[in-house]
Amino acid sequence: MQYKFKDWTTTRTRGIPVTLAQKKKRAKQIASSLSNTRRWHSHGLGISAETLRNELNLVIDDLDADPKQSETVQSYHGLLQNYMIQAGQVGVVHMRGLYTAYHIHG
Numbered sequence: 001m002q003y004k005f006k007d008w009t010t011t012r013t014r015g016i017p018v019t020l021a022q023k024k025k026r027a028k029q030i031a032s033s034l035s036n037t038r039r040w041h042s043h044g045l046g047i048s049a050e051t052l053r054n055e056l057n058l059v060i061d062d063l064d065a066d067p068k069q070s071e072t073v074q075s076y077h078g079l080l081q082n083y084m085i086q087a088g089q090v091g092v093v094h095m096r097g098l099y100t101a102y103h104i105h106g
Contacts, residue, residue: 030056 005023
């Protein structure tokens with residue numbers, strides 16, 4: 001509740017204060033929906049921001065609304081992608097204070 005819902009203090013339509021229980025329930029709903037492989041068909045395919053907004057009713061920042069932020073993210077992605085190719089990595093996990101790259105032995 002300290003990341004995605006940290007700023008969610010009132011409901012969008014009625015302005016009613018949001019409880020910790022409501023945040024937990026909503027997080028479980030989102031996790032359940034996103035883990036439904038029959039709906040999304042594959043873990044390897046991306047889900048568009050538009051789909052997340054419209055079908056899951058998520059509030060997501062639009063990187064394209066801030067050209068500098070969008071350029072920074074795209075530059076970082078390109079740098080990370082080049083590093084992963086050179087290092088033979090196929091995946092990466094980012095967490096606050098932690099970076100892990102991994103590869104699959106074939």
